[in-house]
Amino acid sequence: xxxxxxxxxxxxxxxxxxxxxxxxxxxxxxxxxxxxxxxxxxxxxxxxxxxxxxxxxxxxxxxxxxxxxxxxxxxxxxxxxxxxxxxxxxxxxxxxxxxxxxxxxxxxxxxxxxxxxxxxxxxxxxxxxxxxxxxxxxxxxxxxxxxxxxxxxxxxxxxxxxxxxxxxxxxxxxxxxxxxxxxxxxxxxxxxxxxxxxxxxxxxxxxxxxxxxxxxxxxxxxxxxxxxxxxxxxxxxxxxxxxxxxxxxxxxxxxxxxxxxxxxxxxxxxxxxxxxxxxxxxxxxxxxxxxxxxxxxxxxxxxxxxxxxxxxxxxxxxxxxxxxxxxxxxxxxxxxxxxxxxxxxxxxxxxxxxxxxxxxxxxxxxxxxxxxxxxxxxxxxxxxxxxxxxxxxxxxxxxxxxxxxxxxxxxxxxxxxxxxxxxxxxxxxxxxxxxxxxxxxxxxxxxxxxxxxxxxxxxxxxxxxxxxxxxxxxxxxxxxxxxxxxxxxxxxxxxxxxxxxxxxxxxxxxxxxxxxxxxxxxxxxxxxxxxxxxxxxxxxxxxxxxxxxxxxxxxxxxxxxxxxxxxxxxxxxxxxxxxxxxxxxxxxxxxxxxxxxxxxxxxxxxxxxxxxxxxxxxxxxxxxxxxxxxxxxxxxxxxxxxxxxx
Numbered sequence: 001x002x003x004x005x006x007x008x009x010x011x012x013x014x015x016x017x018x019x020x021x022x023x024x025x026x027x028x029x030x031x032x033x034x035x036x037x038x039x040x041x042x043x044x045x046x047x048x049x050x051x052x053x054x055x056x057x058x059x060x061x062x063x064x065x066x067x068x069x070x071x072x073x074x075x076x077x078x079x080x081x082x083x084x085x086x087x088x089x090x091x092x093x094x095x096x097x098x099x100x101x102x103x104x105x106x107x108x109x110x111x112x113x114x115x116x117x118x119x120x121x122x123x124x125x126x127x128x129x130x131x132x133x134x135x136x137x138x139x140x141x142x143x144x145x146x147x148x149x150x151x152x153x154x155x156x157x158x159x160x161x162x163x164x165x166x167x168x169x170x171x172x173x174x175x176x177x178x179x180x181x182x183x184x185x186x187x188x189x190x191x192x193x194x195x196x197x198x199x200x201x202x203x204x205x206x207x208x209x210x211x212x213x214x215x216x217x218x219x220x221x222x223x224x225x226x227x228x229x230x231x232x233x234x235x236x237x238x239x240x241x242x243x244x245x246x247x248x249x250x251x252x253x254x255x256x257x258x259x260x261x262x263x264x265x266x267x268x269x270x271x272x273x274x275x276x277x278x279x280x281x282x283x284x285x286x287x288x289x290x291x292x293x294x295x296x297x298x299x300x301x302x303x304x305x306x307x308x309x310x311x312x313x314x315x316x317x318x319x320x321x322x323x324x325x326x327x328x329x330x331x332x333x334x335x336x337x338x339x340x341x342x343x344x345x346x347x348x349x350x351x352x353x354x355x356x357x358x359x360x361x362x363x364x365x366x367x368x369x370x371x372x373x374x375x376x377x378x379x380x381x382x383x384x385x386x387x388x389x390x391x392x393x394x395x396x397x398x399x400x401x402x403x404x405x406x407x408x409x410x411x412x413x414x415x416x417x418x419x420x421x422x423x424x425x426x427x428x429x430x431x432x433x434x435x436x437x438x439x440x441x442x443x444x445x446x447x448x449x450x451x452x453x454x455x456x457x458x459x460x461x462x463x464x465x466x467x468x469x470x471x472x473x474x475x476x477x478x479x480x481x482x483x484x485x486x487x488x489x490x491x492x493x494x495x496x497x498x499x500x501x502x503x504x505x506x507x508x509x510x511x512x513x514x515x516x517x518x519x520x521x522x523x524x525x526x527x528x529x530x531x532x533x534x535x536x537x538x539x540x541x542x543x544x545x546x547x548x549x550x551x552x553x554x555x556x557x558x559x560x561x562x563x564x565x566x567x568x569x570x571x572x573x574x575x576x577x578x579x580x581x582x583x584x585x586x587x588x589x590x591x592x593x594x595x596x597x598x599x600x601x602x603x604x605x606x607x608x609x610x611x612x613x614x615x616x617x618x619x620x621x622x623x624x625x626x627x628x629x630x631x632x633x634x635x636x637x638x639x640x641x642x643x644x645x646x
Contacts (some may be wrong), residue, residue, distance in 0.1 A: 068115070
């Protein structure tokens with residue numbers, strides 16, 4: 001659909017302009033906004049399903065509230081595409097998640113309408129409470145709204161915020177966007193509770209009527225509040241969870257009825273104190289393929305918007321698999337051999353490929369919802385009772401469970417295998433999702449094994465080694481494909497704290513950890529084609545280090561290059577430096593990795609090149625040393641190359 005095919009979309013550049021049309025015109029605008037998102041994401045992939053589900057809700061919020069003075073906090077952040085388009089970023093939306101373009105999540109540095117940066121889930125209520133409290137202290141009569149959805153309410157932080165806001169009687173509106181989905185279907189007792197209150201029509205009809213009467217007759221307020229709990233118990237056979245936390249509960253309402261939404265939100269603007277509006281939406285609303293298969297269309301990649309055909313390339317016998325696929329297939333294989341193995345994930349069974357094991361042996365797989373801290377301590381409890389849990393959490397999300405890793409797993413020396421998917425650069429999801437810090441934060445924990453496979457076979461073997469009950473064990477691996485097609489090889493135990501020599505001979509040496517070893521091997525091949533000579537050692541373990549190998553390396557090599565796809569602050573390069581210093585080795589040592597800064601969004605290859613930790617960066621460092629060691633040889637080669645160019 002071209003610009004001329006839209007009636008209202010290109011007439012509205014700000015929320016102020018959004019407030020001018022009639023409700024009927026607003027309905028048309030929402031339809032056009034939805035079609036625009038579908039068209040954009042078909043060629044520039046992003047989070048489709050969640051964005052389509054909140055189109056009317058987003059328009060209603062900006063229609064009713066005076067943004068950006070009134071502040072909206074989005075949770076999870078990938079609900080915010082319609083918000084970005086309404087708030088002046090429509091013409092730049094084609095740059096969404098691209099290097100130098102719009103972030104895929106709300107970002108305070110991007111727009112004054114983005115009141116709070118969002119990447120991880122369950123943060124909105126706490127953040128909104130802080131903003132609302134600050135407004136009250138400053139005498140600023142602004143409204144503050146937190147929109148929490150896509151399963152984020154299952155995170156413990158959201159209940160900490162609700163508890164605090166209710167006790168403080170803060171003027172705050174929480175909107176529960178209830179689509180009964182995260183990336184995968186929501187799980188747990190909370191899902192069933194929300195279903196029960198959303199389907200009790202008698203109670204909700206009565207409550208809405210009584211509440212509207214109460215607003216007209218303030219003297220009845222105290223009386224209705226007094227016997228409200230009795231009404232709820234009579235209709236629902238239970239008390240309302242949110243009202244027990246001192247939030248006044250409203251709903252559920254149809255999240256796709258723009259007229260009802262604007263009317264309800266206008267009423268709620270007049271009511272002080274903590275309030276929760278329960279909104280029912282459909283993930284993928286308005287696009288049949290996305291409504292029909294909500295898991296697949298959460299972030300579908302490239303697709304044909306007319307036919308719904310996804311333009312992805314399936315794995316084949318001639319292509320290396322995704323690392324997550326190797327994890328999922330290997331875990332199922334190990335679980336079939338060992339009845340003590342169980343799988344745990346915080347709401348990401350399809351994202352981490354635990355769904356393979358979940359389909360084959362559902363009684364031994366546990367999706368605990370968006371609750372990383374609980375996932376780790378639950379795993380610790382399983383291990384304490386004799387099971388062998390593989391707890392799969394994305395690297396950047398594992399940061400949320402750091403205390404649990406220390407106190408509940410490592411301190412008790414429990415056999416928990418922490419599998420850190422999406423370690424290193426993840427790409428378009430940006431700074432909140434880059435897995436930069438896990439090597440540094442894991443290697444500081446006593447008794448925790450920290451490992452990283454260079455390829456798919458190494459991942460299988462590290463998982464097998466961990467399954468033998470070696471104590472607290474972490475395995476990090478990247479997003480994307482590996483390098484091996486024939487990866488399904490027999491299991492081999494990998495000795496703890498022992499790396500492997502990939503090339504023993506050379507005048508200088510590269511120490512690599514994880515998939516950076518593949519890039520190092522490519523760079524070494526290029527250097528050797530110019531006459532350089534480089535040894536290569538795959539560390540395999542960041543903790544414990546292979547001290548025997550490092551002693552030999554420190555004594556033999558004058559030039560040591562350490563390569564890792566993690567932060568240089570406290571990473572494995574730091575560990576090697578510490579070892580050399582403690583043992584009085586003084587080689588010229590250089591480290592290549594993620595610099596001490598937050599890495600924005602872009603493709604993985606763009607970011608690795610831009611921040612200097614790809615094959616070219618390794619080659620450049622080795623070439624500089626080769627010139628130092630053999631200046632005459634490389635000066636001659638450069639002269640010949642220069643002559644040929646001229």
